[in-house]
Amino acid sequence: MSDLERAADRAAAAVGGWLQHGRAPRDLLAHDAALRGRPAAFRAAAALLVREAVAHRRRVEFALGGSAGLAGLAPRAHGAVLVVARLLELRELPVAAGSVLLRQLGGPDGVDFGSLATAADRTAAIAEPVQRLALGRSLPDWAAQRFVATFGADADAVATALLEPPPRTIRANPLRIGDRDGLVRALAAEAVAATPARWAPFALHVAGHADLFATASWARGEFEQQDxxxxxxxxxxxxxxxxxxxxxxxxxxxxxxxxxxxxxxxxxxxxxxxxxxxxxxxxxxxxxxxxxxxxxxxxxxxxxxxxxxxxxxxxxxxxxxxxxxxxxxxxxxxxxxxxxxxxxxxxxxxxxxxxxxxxxxxxxxxxxxxxxxxxxxxxxxxxxxxxxxxxxxxxxxxxxxxxxxxxxxxxxxxxxxxxxxxxxxxxxxxxxxxxxxxxxxxx
Ligand SMILES: C[S@@+](CC[C@H](N)C(=O)[O-])C[C@H]1O[C@@H](n2cnc3c(N)ncnc32)[C@H](O)[C@@H]1O
Structure with a gap:
């Protein structure tokens, strides 16, 4: 298996665990022995796939032609379908490789990944705005209803932003380090690139997948992870x-x-x-x-x-x-x-x-x-x-x-x-x- 396939395997297991027990998939990943000691980039790839599969669940199930077939699947196989679908949509995987990987991950035969390509058009054709938003942007009906009522023409932009991966944001701790520029320098010395965020005076966005909690700066209490x-x-x-x-x-x-x-x-x-x-x-x-x-x-x-x-x-x-x-x-x-x-x-x-x-x-x-x-x-x-x-x-x-x-x-x-x-x-x-x-x- 390639690293991507291995990350997909761990992600499918975590998504399956979430579908089965409702436990936070992030916690399931944190306790996954197969991820322990793996490089930070590998763990980040698995975490990203989990996030994608869980967030896009409703939209992907609609895109695949309704969740009826998926509902009968074992949770692990269901998780594998969601993960592979996102890999295909993100173009991390050639279309032809989708079904092969799905089988490797314990998923079912016969999933029509080709229907992912027409999903956007099918969603756009839904006349009723709440259904269009719910299915197109992966929201429960009650939330889609409220987003349409609250944000009107902006509802789609809000819901789309909520599907994006969040930035990695930290707060410089002035009790341990003078200001956030000092923290930028301290992190740079550990090969971690951080740039000032836009609104909050101590906020920095961190690029890449470095394990922040393994840095000396973290050990010195110089920052907290905080949006x-x-x-x-x-x-x-x-x-x-x-x-x-x-x-x-x-x-x-x-x-x-x-x-x-x-x-x-x-x-x-x-x-x-x-x-x-x-x-x-x-x-x-x-x-x-x-x-x-x-x-x-x-x-x-x-x-x-x-x-x-x-x-x-x-x-x-x-x-x-x-x-x-x-x-x-x-x-x-x-x-x-x-x-x-x-x-x-x-x-x-x-x-x-x-x-x-x-x-x-x-x-x-x-x-x-x-x-x-x-x-x-x-x-x-x-x-x-x-x-x-x-x-x-x-x-x-x-x-x-x-x-x-x-x-x-x-x-x-x-x-x-x-x-x-x-x-x-x-x-x-x-x-x-x-x-x-x-x-x-x-x-
Ligand atoms: C939004 S979270 C707080 C986040 C936290 N202030 C932070 O910045 O990290 C809401 C918190 O309210 C707590 N909570 C729920 N009911 C409460 C109550 N009746 N009295 C006090 N805290 C309560 C929950 O346990 C939860 O930790």
Missing amino acids: EASQLGALAVAPPPGGAVLDLCAGTGGKTLALAAALQNRGRILAVDVHERRLAALRERCRRAGVDTVRALPIDDGPLAGEVAAFARTADRVLVDAPCSGTGSWRRRPEGRWAITAADLAELTAVQDTLLDRVAPLLQPGARLVYATCSLLPEENEQRVAAALQRWPQLEPVRLAEILGGAIARPIADATGTYLSLRPDRHGCDGFFAAVLRRRRAG
């Missing part, structure tokens, strides 16, 4: 020097670390989450990054109480980086698009309201609540904020330009200049939303 959108979300929090921040949905701490760096490792951050395991990772990341101002505390899913409520009452900023559909980050988590239903979405919006309601009454005058999601959907973003402003009239939006200055804010804000609003097709980073709400000083 530019998430970095901009943290920037919008803008804690005052020496300030106190409650990070209510801290997870493994992507934004917590960026906030600690913005505070120059001064002030206080209370990072809480309902998942202790995520907080354990957060604590470890703080150690590596040289951050010692963060206290990480697991909480129950209930009203804020005790130390957390007391902290919220004195905090300068409360960040609610809410659980969401993740529509904005489907490039990075392609399985996300198949994991959520319209009913899940309704549950998520209820959770988002609840989290806002837990924090809003605790804010001291002048303090800011920053509500963020990696969703592209108004019902998780603007609509949640509008509803919260109705329920909590003591809150008022702070325009992004007031926080970041007009020149920085303008290209990354919504049409009214109020909220951070990022789209993969426009900004090149993940889709992301953040609203900054201030507790009025009087009232």
Whole structure:
């Protein structure tokens, strides 16, 4: 087998595992013994194929003439069909070699890969816009419906961008290395090419497939892997020097670390989450990054109480980086698009309201609540904020330009200049939303 065929074999196994058990294909690859010790470029090729097969699943199944035949296949064979189809579409494989490789990977006979060539025309001929988008850009119906309603003529561009491989983006850690130019030099010394990203001041895009986590720069804690959108979300929090921040949905701490760096490792951050395991990772990341101002505390899913409520009452900023559909980050988590239903979405919006309601009454005058999601959907973003402003009239939006200055804010804000609003097709980073709400000083 060639390297490409071997990578396809491991990708088919991971996609098969995902189809069978619903486990994240990235995790399946990470635990694949056959990939251990293989060069970074080989592992990257397998990961790319998995991403492609999972993201394009619906479109490819339509292109192959409907999923009826595929649905009866064993998951591993089904995975092999999706992987080989993407290799053909990406022209990594000559057409004639498709069926041969499919057989090698344990796939079925008789798959008509020739129909891939006519798929775009067949999709374009679908008159109904939601079906056309869903089948042409590999979306579940509920998402296609919302994309058409939200983005109108741009829906196709948004959905197309969500099918692209994401950039490799890191955040220079100013607590370990002066600025991002210093990091560019440090990485260059290790043969890793990195270039400044467009919007976030510490963001760099990394070229190639080098194993970043094997670099001395990583060992020294000089960077974190973090999408530019998430970095901009943290920037919008803008804690005052020496300030106190409650990070209510801290997870493994992507934004917590960026906030600690913005505070120059001064002030206080209370990072809480309902998942202790995520907080354990957060604590470890703080150690590596040289951050010692963060206290990480697991909480129950209930009203804020005790130390957390007391902290919220004195905090300068409360960040609610809410659980969401993740529509904005489907490039990075392609399985996300198949994991959520319209009913899940309704549950998520209820959770988002609840989290806002837990924090809003605790804010001291002048303090800011920053509500963020990696969703592209108004019902998780603007609509949640509008509803919260109705329920909590003591809150008022702070325009992004007031926080970041007009020149920085303008290209990354919504049409009214109020909220951070990022789209993969426009900004090149993940889709992301953040609203900054201030507790009025009087009232
Ligand atoms: C979008 S993720 C957070 C990402 C994180 N802030 C970062 O930047 O890496 C949302 C987090 O909310 C947490 N969460 C869910 N329900 C919660 C609740 N009731 N209270 C606090 N955190 C909650 C989840 O465990 C998850 O880690």
